Amino acid sequence: AQTVTQSQPEMSVQEAETVTLSCTYDTSESNYYLFWYKQPPSRQMILVIRQEAYKQQNATENRFSVNFQKAAKSFSLKISDSQLGDTAMYFCAFMINQGGKLIFGQGTELSVKP
């Protein structure tokens, strides 16, 4: 069975600093996708970044980047120049090809402090 683990229930960071959120997963599949979603207090789930397992290059989206270590089954999210609007719950998620099923971690609650 596939599982996703986020070991940091809560984190905080000062505005403009950098923070890294950890995620590990377990699967025997070789083709899959990994995602980070954020859920602010509005509860709207917003895609942050996505990574295909067959791509060795780490995905980046503006201030957000990932460190994808396939052999270690690790998928961490780095947020640079943190902003107050980054305050949210962050979920790491995993999907195998054409499954339509995301498996989520328990989430990391990130607080960005002024």
Added chain:
Amino acid sequence: KAGVTQTPRYLIKTRGQQVTLSCSPISGHRSVSWYQQTPGQGLQFLFEYFSETQRNKGNFPGRFSGRQFSNSRSEMNVSTLELGDSALYLCASSPGLATQETQYFGPGTRLLVL
């Protein structure tokens, strides 16, 4: 493009009743997935529909059912409501094709069972 919409946004029901939730995907998306979010269990996959066919199903009792229409709109039904069904129900849409699996979420329906 308009995003994923869900109706109603809030719902209060009593034990034993049934409820139907609706989800309209992003235009052109053929896959709709449903998730239940609770503080205790986190985000759990209910089922996924693609072109009116249930393609994947989570580990929920038969009281939870769904369907998808020819225009890709989807409904989820919960019969004989229990207190534990109180949750945020999220739907997400995607193109549903290989390499196009990224899911985009609606704002959710918050269900309270009394």
